[in-house]
Amino acid sequence: MRMQGSTTTRVTVEECLSMQDGSTVELRGWVANKSDIGSLAFILLRDGSNYIQLVGKKGTSSDDVMRVMKDVSIESAVVVRGTLRSDARALNGKELLVRDIEVIARAEEPWPINKSTVRSASFLYDNRHLSIRGMKSSSIMRIRSELIKAAFDFFYERGFTFITAPSIVSAAVEGGATLFEFDYFGKRVYLTQSAQFYEEAAICSFGRVFTMQPAFRAEKSKTPKHLTEFVMIEAEVAFNTQEDNMRLQEEFLTYVCNRVAEKRRREFDTLGRKIRPVERPFPRVRYDEVRDTAMKHGIEFEWGEDIPTEAERLVSRMFSQPFFITDYPLSARSFYHMCRDDDPRITLSADLIAPEGFGEIATGGQRIHDYNTLLERIRSSNLPLESFRWYLDLRRYGMPPHAGFGIGVERVLRWLCNLKHIRATSLFPRTITRAYP
RNA sequence: GCCGCCGUAGCUCAGCGUGGUAGAGCGGCUGGCUGUUAACCAGUCGGUCGUCGGUUCGAGUCCGACCGGCGGCGCCA
Numbered sequence: 001m002r003m004q005g006s007t008t009t010r011v012t013v014e015e016c017l018s019m020q021d022g023s024t025v026e027l028r029g030w031v032a033n034k035s036d037i038g039s040l041a042f043i044l045l046r047d048g049s050n051y052i053q054l055v056g057k058k059g060t061s062s063d064d065v066m067r068v069m070k071d072v073s074i075e076s077a078v079v080v081r082g083t084l085r086s087d088a089r090a091l092n093g094k095e096l097l098v099r100d101i102e103v104i105a106r107a108e109e110p111w112p113i114n115k116s117t118v119r120s121a122s123f124l125y126d127n128r129h130l131s132i133r134g135m136k137s138s139s140i141m142r143i144r145s146e147l148i149k150a151a152f153d154f155f156y157e158r159g160f161t162f163i164t165a166p167s168i169v170s171a172a173v174e175g176g177a178t179l180f181e182f183d184y185f186g187k188r189v190y191l192t193q194s195a196q197f198y199e200e201a202a203i204c205s206f207g208r209v210f211t212m213q214p215a216f217r218a219e220k221s222k223t224p225k226h227l228t229e230f231v232m233i234e235a236e237v238a239f240n241t242q243e244d245n246m247r248l249q250e251e252f253l254t255y256v257c258n259r260v261a262e263k264r265r266r267e268f269d270t271l272g273r274k275i276r277p278v279e280r281p282f283p284r285v286r287y288d289e290v291r292d293t294a295m296k297h298g299i300e301f302e303w304g305e306d307i308p309t310e311a312e313r314l315v316s317r318m319f320s321q322p323f324f325i326t327d328y329p330l331s332a333r334s335f336y337h338m339c340r341d342d343d344p345r346i347t348l349s350a351d352l353i354a355p356e357g358f359g360e361i362a363t364g365g366q367r368i369h370d371y372n373t374l375l376e377r378i379r380s381s382n383l384p385l386e387s388f389r390w391y392l393d394l395r396r397y398g399m400p401p402h403a404g405f406g407i408g409v410e411r412v413l414r415w416l417c418n419l420k421h422i423r424a425t426s427l428f429p430r431t432i433t434r435a436y437p
Numbered sequence: 438g439c440c441g442c443c444g445u446a447g448c449u450c451a452g453c454g455u456g457g458u459a460g461a462g463c464g465g466c467u468g469g470c471u472g473u474u475a476a477c478c479a480g481u482c483g484g485u486c487g488u489c490g491g492u493u494c495g496a497g498u499c500c501g502a503c504c505g506g507c508g509g510c511g512c513c514a
Binding site: 114 | 472
């Protein structure tokens, strides 16, 4: 197949877009789209780095090339050689005049995804193994990849140690009703909801740790912000107060969001998303203030109850930057939260809320480090003491004040990409009604 | 778990009120076209009306049960 006397170099589409006209290159990729208009044949080639248009012209291209370009099916894998030229009519302003094309793996016809079937979300998710090749979903995944790298960089630059916690656990971190349970050699175990307890053990070894791993929630939530399996980034720091913890979240989110916005500009353009820089410090609103604001808008809820979605959305729409809701009542929080010295009904915890109505993306707080306080809290919450024995045990051996947070990767992405539904942020989303493909 | 809505062609949906053997647009396929980009033009294929049962001479249409999905709430990252 190699052309005699040529200086054909194998490059990616992205690389060849910045090469000079007249360069001879070899590309490998997939037929994203094609159109045959008689004596002209066009193929939109995708290789994972970018897209470029291939052109065949009767008279200029050989009969063989014309035949292959007309016959090739959508999504076939091809290797192609030809000459680059600029043309304003082509996507990305460049096209490849094909001199030589070979089909490496022919795709069956018809390709199931067309301009009619893209109207059906359920069809696209039933065929997610194929539909992820599309421009929108791949842009979201590239942004996701960058976000994850930025998160790792952030924590490593600050001396955090990356740890992984087990996915198979014997006790709940959150409420017991939301666990996936299964048989483990005759014992009842669960899929983890959070790495937090394991991080709390690890901080006494490493000082500051973070995790990034799947979390599972059996919540029967049919909302555009819930997955049953999602990736959570959690961080825990010894000797940190809730004040330190909120500052860390601010630094983390500004670092990650601004890096992603800068590095994945093209993908955000593809999605039509204009994003503004995230700035520190984030505004802080107390739970009581949220409740007052909600009541002024006719949304009533008892003090001590969690903030209803409608109220959270209302407040979220009032901001253009992420913000904290602080001073949650203990009754709306898990047992391990530490309370204020001056008011034992109020926890040292905060939710981090994305603006524009997107809502909660992270929760963090200071944990109880005192043995007797935690023991009393487990008892008054009617939790099985035996399940939390090791967690409690940590408080016997030099547990200092400490704080941490958990942030949902898909929730952040949904906000950054301005997506209607969180399932678009996952390559193979798991929701209450979907575990396939 | 709760409230509401929907299952008819590959996709989106009309038809159901007033029962009489099934429609549209898009897509697919075939052919045409020297600049396609959501192409265009001509032709053509396409249905166990979610499942089971009931009423009826006759059910996509009426009744019941079940299954599946969607939107929202609660809960949460």
